[in-house]
Amino acid sequence: MFIIIWKYRVKSKKQSEFEFIYANNGSWADLFKRSAGYLATELLRDHANPQHYITIDRWESKEEYETFITQYENEYKALDAQSEGLTENESLLGKWETL
Numbered sequence: 001m002f003i004i005i006w007k008y009r010v011k012s013k014k015q016s017e018f019e020f021i022y023a024n025n026g027s028w029a030d031l032f033k034r035s036a037g038y039l040a041t042e043l044l045r046d047h048a049n050p051q052h053y054i055t056i057d058r059w060e061s062k063e064e065y066e067t068f069i070t071q072y073e074n075e076y077k078a079l080d081a082q083s084e085g086l087t088e089n090e091s092l093l094g095k096w097e098t099l
Contacts, residue, residue: 003059003098008052010051024042024043027083035059036064038057
């Protein structure tokens, strides 16, 4: 399994919109579901600081993820641009493979 983890600091009063787009049934997951190699997305909110979130995206393999990125590059970039105004900061925590 290939896992990608992102961390976000969401702008004040943008949490609902962010959650709608990044949830396990949100816009990102809908785009990812176009790939047979996509498994699931989890959206986590920090209990102590509700503006902090983590997403965990699961793919069957790194190759499946890379194929998706190549095949849906334009759609990915468009959704990324649409989501840009929701966060103060976002950072890739890593890309992980199960052993």
